[in-house]
Amino acid sequence: MRHSELWERMERHLGPGYAAVWADTHVMRLLGGRTAREALDAGETPKTVWRAVHATLELPATER
Template sequence: MRHSEFWERMTLHLGPGYARVWAATQVMAELDGRTASEALEAGVDPKVVWRAVHASLELPARER
């Protein structure tokens, strides 16, 4: 998964105004206590970050 696909999915599920805010403020244990934005900036694979977001938002399995 590319960063652009990650952000497309975030926008799809959270909206264009809230996706980046959520990614910058929601801390997730699955990302070692980092936000999605921090994890991406640290070089974590966007697919790994998406899996953590997916679990946190409790999205349907088909959205994985």
């Protein structure tokens, strides 16, 4: 997964205006107590971050 695909998916589920805010502020246990942005900046792959976002938002399996 590319960074652009991660952001497209997040915008689809959270809205284009809120996805970046959520990525900067929502701390996820699945990312070691980091936000999506912090995890990406620390070198986590977009796929790993998406899996954490997917689980946190409790999205359907079809969106994985």
